[in-house]
Every structure is written in structure tokens, then in C-alpha cells.
Amino acid sequence: METRRRWLPTEIDPETAGVPATPEGLLRHLTDGGAPLEDRLTEAKALVFRGFGLRPDALEPIMNFLLPNRLAYVHGNSPRTKVGANLYTSTEYPPEFVISMHNELSYAAKWPTRLMFFCEQAAETGGATPVVDGTLWLDSLDPEVSAAFAAGLRYTQNLHDGYGLGKSWQDTFETGDRAEVERFLAGTEAEWTWKPDGSLRVTQLRPATVKHPVTGEEVWFNQADQWHAAALGDDTAAALAAIMPPEDLPQSVAFADGSPIPGEWAVHIRDVGLASAVDVDWRTGDLMLIDNIAVGHGRRSFTGKRRVLVAMSD
Template sequence: MEDSISQSQAQKKLQRAKRRSFNPQQQDWVKTSFLNTDSSLPLVVSPAMDGVNLTSWASQQRSWIESSLYQYGGLLFRGFRIDSTDDFVQFIQATSQGELLEYIYRSTPRTQLQDKVYTSTEYPADQFISMHNENAYSTSWPMKIWFCCLQPALQGGETLVADSRKVFQRIDPAVRQKFAEKKVMYIRNYGDIDLSWQEVFQTNDRSDVEAYCRQAGIEFEWNGEKLRTSQVCQAIASHPKTGDQVWFNVAHIFHISNFAEDIQKSLLSVFQPEDMPRHACYGDRQPMEVSTLNEIRAAYQAETIAIKWQKGDILMLDNMLVAHGRKPFTGARQVVVGMAEPYS
């Protein structure tokens, strides 16, 4: 009888211990650190003990996660057992307001893996992806973006991040003023060597494209089956929660000077600037100075931090506060992406 009582008491103690260990409301369940001693981007959040369920914990700590995201710009959740896109989606839902966003008005090729979860940009592995804020070539964008590494590359493939507030501060005030006043015009010609309009707008119906453009304030013109669009967008933006001024455009990517010299010469031998697959100029259609664009690229480079992926990592970024890019890589690499919280 004594052995039976003892065993019963032990089981109850064990159950109580398990309940305590999985209490998601205890913030001391996680610990924080930084990847680099000279930078606070990103804040690394990792389990302080075995068995922490990241989604359960996050669902009870949304206020802390939100305030930390505004402070640091990006959070890297590392060491938790994230093994699938289902785990990833559950975490996004626990840390966002509203549903995941569909990737429409695309600028890069991607594959949808499940409802509103996509592969990261499917550029060739040997290509560098320049620093950018998602959908900064538009007047509406996701406030939050999440990346999850299901398989790190054999070599390289680091995701690059840069604080858009610090990039803004590095750019000459005269340049900032000019961009703020003139803004940026993005001109796109679809289908020659870039994405087709069918892929960009995710439809085969021209009337759907026209309706989207009218609603978004995008000018459009058809030449047979070919489509050209143009839109004047912000160059600088104020974060709606923090009030921070951020550099928020991708003129340095859309402009031809982003290509290597041999590619520039090849494109210019075929296209006029406004006939390029992509082109950026000031909002009054005046050309941008290459020296200015190079200064902007240098500002990004000075603030860039490389995040070497580990399997199961989730990187959560405030899309206005932090820009991102990618290093070339070798071997298989699987990083999936979700976006939420649209803002105009």
C-alpha cells in the first residue's frame, strides 16, 4: 500500500512539474542575446530550458514580442523545434494581427508552398540579392515578414539585414531631402526578360490587372499583349508606431546601375531607359545620379549584418525598420516566407 501511495504521489508531482515547465506565461522560459557584440540586430530569442513550445509561449507574449520588434527591428528565434511549414504558420498566426498576405504585384519569382506561405526569392544560387524592404516599390506593403529555415545551404546563403533607420541616417541630408521631395517613379515592362504580367498579378485576365492598377494608383498601358506600368511612390517613410524615419524605396535595385557593367551595356544596346524591364527615376521623370545611388548602396553595405542560418530558425522582421537580402550559396537551401499586416 505504501509503495502504491508513493508511486501515485510521484506521478502527481511529475504531472505538476510538466504543467509548470510548459506554462507559456513564464517569460523566463526564454533567454535573449545578440549575434554580434557590436550590433543589436537581430535580438536572438532561444529557449532557457528543454521542451519550450515556441508557438504556445509566443501566443502569451505578443506584447513583449511586439515591443522588442519595434526596438530592435528583428527577432531571431533559434533553438526551438520548428520542423515544417505548419509549425511556421502557427507561429506567424501567434505573432501577427490578421491573416497571412497573398504575394501579389510580384517583383521576384516564388512558389506558393501552402496557403500564403512561399519559397524565398528563387533567383539562381550564385546571385546576390540586394538589400530591400518588401514591396517598397509600392504604396502598400506588409508591416511584418517572417523567414523560416527548413534546410540551411551547404555553404553561404546567409540572409542579410540592415536597420533602415541607420541607413537613413547614413545618407547625405541633401540626398534625403531631394528624394523626399521628388519621390521615386518605378517603370516596369513585363515579359521580355523579366516576369510576365500574368505572374506578377497572378491572373490571366487583363481586366483584373486594370482593376488592381486603378485601385493601387498605378498607371498602365497596353501594347498588344505587352504591359507597361508606372507608379510614383515614397522614398522615405515614417513608421506608424515608432515615428522613426526610414529609407524606404528600392530605386538602387530598379536602376540599371545595379547591374554589372557588361550587363548594363547589353541592356542599353537593346532598350531605352523607359523600355527597360525595370527602371527607376525621380517622380518627375528626371534621371537619378549614379553617384547618388552608389552612395545609397554604400549606406546599406555599411549597415549590413549576415545571419548564418541554422535549421529551424525563424527570423521575424518589421518590414519598415529592417531591409533584407541574400548571399550566394551552394547546395540545397530551403527558406520559406510569410507576410502579414498590410499598411498603406
């Protein structure tokens, strides 16, 4: 396999930007008439802004520029808390767990093109956000594995009605109105069924790779490993298998024809993504903008309190 050059996010601080170390200085840098943000982000894939003294109460004008059409986290599968106008906490999994690499909402019919992360409070130790070049991830996979995914994937969600494993359909779609959920799903080419217990099963066929709309680069763009029980660890997978069949899990994944994905392949995908990633070690007040198609992201384990906020745009 050809060795690709090591990719790193582009870091920008007040000195390199030539502006004051203030939120206003950052906004001036972003709007000073240089290269359009879209071009800068496409070239860099991820931009990290640090040293500007950012605070939560100074975010709004910066978010309005970075994310001109801020999106709600509708149909998202990870637990979060909404803390502002389409502003959320990052995934609220226990700190001892690593969150593997993924592109936001890559299992959905539509996904955001930009993600913004703001570190309100850095962890005592750990807690980095790893980011991975999606083309490098694809090139680093065993060719037998990547070739097997050419026909795409079948994702299945079982969303409970308020009590059960995983998320409820009300939290997932940010509504308690079944008709509103159905209108949303009707535009996604998904299949869905309301079950007698009030839960909702959603099935979607999606590609495993996509081409970046600007660069044309093919990237690994799916969440096969995150939706596969084997990638959760042997003990967790065994415990889930003991209490319910795969089709009843909160979320599961198979090949597009419904055939099972070998567990060792899911683990391989997970491990290659994490090994290929570059860690962004947070300092309180840092902000990162990523191209959600070009770059996957995750989370390293941590100790102490950590609060990272997330917003997204198309």
C-alpha cells in the same frame, strides 16, 4: 554625422524563453501572455527564433499567430514559387548573386508590415539574410544623395504576356484576368497601359522615405538601387542598354519628375545598405520575424542547396 549605436536582431532560444525545444514550446512562448508581439517586434525590429526544432509541417499554427492576415505576393517583382497558403520561396536568383537591401514591396501602394522567414535548409556556405536598420541606412547616406530623393521616385514596370525578360503580368498579379489586374491597379494610384504585344506597363510615384507608424522614426524606404540598371553591375547594365532603351526595361526608376538618377548614386545607396547590415546566418529550422518598415533585408551569396520560405502580413 552622429554615430548611431549598433543595432542587432534579438535572438530567442528555448533556454532564454524557458520552454521546451520544440515547435510547441515556441508557440507557448509566443502566446504565454507576456508583452504583446506587436510591442516586442516594434522594440526589437527583428526577432530570431532558433533551436526549437521547427519543420515545415509544424509552421502553420506559428504562422497563424505571427501573421494573422497572411498576404499574397501580388504585385511582387521578384521570382518566387508559391508553396502553400500565401507561403513562398525566397527570391530565386542564382546563388552567386548578392541581393541588395530593400523593404518588401516598398515600391507599391501598400506593403506588408511583417515578414517571416523560415530556414528549411541552410546553405553549405554563405546564404545569410542581412538586415539593416532603415534609420541607420538613411543617416549613413551622403546627404546630397538623400536630399535629392525628397520629392520621391517614379517606378516603371514592363510586364510581358508570357515570354520576355522579367516577370509576366500573370505571375506578378497571380491572375490571367486583365479586368482583375485593372481593379487592383485602380486602387493603387498607379498609371498603366496595355501594349499591342499584350504586355503591361505600370508607372507609380512613391516616396523615398517613410515614418514608422509607431516610433515616428524616418527610414530609407525605397528600391531605387534595385530598380536601377547601374546597380546590377557594369557588364549587365551595358548589355541591357545595348538591346533596349531604359523605358522598355522590365523595371526602371527615375526621380519623380522623370529625370534620371545618376548611376553612381544608385551604387552608393546599394553599397551603404549592404555595409550597414547585420548578417543573420541561418541554421536549418531557424525562424525570423521582422518589422518590414523599420528593417530592410537582402541575401548574401551561397553555395550548396538553400531553401528559405517567406510569408507576410499587414
